[in-house]
Amino acid sequence: xxxxxxxxxxxxxxxxxxxxxxxxxxxxxxxxxxxxxxxxxxxxxxxxxxxxxxxxxxxxxxxxxxxxxxxxxxxxxxxxxxxxxxxxxxxxxxxxxxxxxxxxxxxxxxxxxxxxxxxxxxxxxxxxxxxxxxxxxxxxxxxxxxxxxxxxxxxxxxxxxxxxxxxxxxxxxxxxxxxxxxxxxxxxxxxxxxxxxxxxxxxxxxxxxxxxxxxxxxxxxxxxxxxxxxxxxxxxxxxxxxxxxxxxxxxxxxxxxxxxxxxxxxxxxxxxxxxxxxxxxxxxxxxxxxxxxxxxxxxxxxxxxxxxxxxxxxxxxxxxxxxxxxxxxxxxxxxxxxxxxxxxxxxxxxxxxxxxxxxxxxxxx
Ligand SMILES: [Zn+2]
Ligand SMILES: [Zn+2]
Ligand SMILES: [Zn+2]
Ligand SMILES: [Zn+2]
Ligand SMILES: [Zn+2]
Ligand SMILES: [Zn+2]
Numbered sequence: 001x002x003x004x005x006x007x008x009x010x011x012x013x014x015x016x017x018x019x020x021x022x023x024x025x026x027x028x029x030x031x032x033x034x035x036x037x038x039x040x041x042x043x044x045x046x047x048x049x050x051x052x053x054x055x056x057x058x059x060x061x062x063x064x065x066x067x068x069x070x071x072x073x074x075x076x077x078x079x080x081x082x083x084x085x086x087x088x089x090x091x092x093x094x095x096x097x098x099x100x101x102x103x104x105x106x107x108x109x110x111x112x113x114x115x116x117x118x119x120x121x122x123x124x125x126x127x128x129x130x131x132x133x134x135x136x137x138x139x140x141x142x143x144x145x146x147x148x149x150x151x152x153x154x155x156x157x158x159x160x161x162x163x164x165x166x167x168x169x170x171x172x173x174x175x176x177x178x179x180x181x182x183x184x185x186x187x188x189x190x191x192x193x194x195x196x197x198x199x200x201x202x203x204x205x206x207x208x209x210x211x212x213x214x215x216x217x218x219x220x221x222x223x224x225x226x227x228x229x230x231x232x233x234x235x236x237x238x239x240x241x242x243x244x245x246x247x248x249x250x251x252x253x254x255x256x257x258x259x260x261x262x263x264x265x266x267x268x269x270x271x272x273x274x275x276x277x278x279x280x281x282x283x284x285x286x287x288x289x290x291x292x293x294x295x296x297x298x299x300x301x302x303x304x305x306x307x308x309x310x311x312x313x314x315x316x317x318x319x320x321x322x323x324x325x326x327x328x329x330x331x332x333x334x335x336x337x338x339x340x341x342x343x344x345x346x347x348x349x350x351x352x353x354x355x356x357x358x359x360x361x362x363x364x365x
Contacts (some may be wrong), residue, residue: 051075063090096121111323128154128165141332142325144168155183159189159272160325175271177226185273196223196268196277206314207289210354216287218263221281223270232267239335242280244266244287263290275315275326283307283315293358295365305341306361308333312342313354317357 020321032172033042034049038059044343048055050073060069064085074086080154081089084100092101095111106118113122123132138148140162145223154155154163157172158179181189190196204214230236233243249261266284268277286307290298312330315323333339 012307050080050301051078053078065174085320100297103118104300125151127168128163130167141328159185159276161329179226179271186271187278188273188275190277191223191270191272193223195274196221196270199274199278200281203285203314205309206317207282207285210310210313210317210355212286212289212310212358214285218261219266219288220264221266222269224267225271229267229269234333239338240269241272241276241364242266242284244284244291246288246291248291259362260292262288262292264291273326275318275320275323275327279311279315279326281328283311286310289362294361297365298361299335299343301341302364303341303363304338305343306357308342309345309349309357310339312346 020025023180033044034047034054035041036059037044037053038055038061041056043054043056048057048060050060057070058068060080061067062069062073062082062085063079064357067082069080069082074081074082076085076086076090087093087100092105092112093099094101094105094117096113097362099114100168101112101114104115106113106115106329108118108122119132119134123134123289124137124145125131126133126137126146128146128150131147133145133147136148137145138151141314142162144162146163150163150165154165155172156162157169157173158181160182162169162182162184164180164182171182172180173180173186174180201216204216204219207214224232229243230242232245233240236243243266245265245267249263250257251259251261262289266288268280268284272280284307287303290303290306306319308330312327315327315330316329330339330342334341345357349360
């Protein structure tokens with residue numbers, strides 16, 4: 001996403017300065033002596049000629065401050081001004097420092113600024129390098145603005161997608177499987193299997209409370225690195241955070257299907273932020289539910305969109321302000337299956353009960 005600030009550089013050339021035109025004294029009793037536009041009397045000595053009018057030197061007054069003008073002046077609508085008074089009168093003052101503007105100034109969102117005031121104080125600063133953002137800039141989903149060139153220079157956090165740098169994420173780490181993770185995510189990451197087991201129970205009981213019937217006994221979750229996850233999952237991309245491997249055993253009696261038994265193994269990326277991991281677990285558990293309850297022919301977009309919607313509902317149910325980061329990631333996912341699928345399911349079901357979504361998924365072929 002790129003924006004260009006709406007600002008323009010102006011030159012204050014529309015109103016040029018005029019210099020006094022002094023007419024030399026002519027005989028005092030001449031009939032043709034001009035009359036002062038201020039006092040209406042004839043002008044015996046030095047005559048000031050300005051625009052179409054004449055003045056006694058002591059009656060050539062500034063329309064803004066009322067004091068005598070003796071030097072350059074500006075004219076507008078038959079009125080005369082000291083150059084500085086003219087600027088004041090026309091509102092040519094800096095919206096930041098309040099001082100008069102010079103010939104060159106900046107206009108941005110209807111306000112005028114000295115170029116230096118604008119650059120130093122008004123332009124937003126880059127979240128990465130702190131320098132002003134003069135031209136185009138990029139914005140991440142958290143609203144951080146930065147010079148577009150930083151995207152090529154820096155790695156993105158595999159977990160929260162922020163650019164990894166000191167200012168934004170207090171630095172980061174690189175895992176041996178090639179992933180980069182920012183310090184914000186790393187400090188709240190989960191890697192140990194016992195932590196994953198605890199989390200697994202917590203997420204299952206939350207989904208059960210939503211009305212999604214999952215029996216934790218035939219499902220296990222195993223933390224793996226990205227290399228292992230790639231081996232396990234059937235459709236791996238760099239965004240894959242987990243995979244639900246389901247086995248189905250059909251039991252027949254005299255060629256008649258009598259029961260189906262399911263076993264699921266969820267492989268989940270370890271070393272990610274715990275909220276991201278919980279959201280992924282919710283997503284993969286929903287896959288397990290769909291394997292047991294829905295047609296295999298359900299389109300991927302509906303499957304992934306629904307699983308993401310469950311992650312979204314899961315995160316929303318938490319009372320942790322950090323959840324919003326991970327909700328934003330789901331909401332802003334540009335993927336045509338995961339991101340678009342999520343939007344469609346959310347659009348269709350956010351004003352309905354979850355029971356209605358589950359019924360829809362069960363009925364759909
Ligand atoms: Zn006069
Ligand atoms: Zn004045
Ligand atoms: Zn200024
Ligand atoms: Zn920068
Ligand atoms: Zn991160
Ligand atoms: Zn999925």
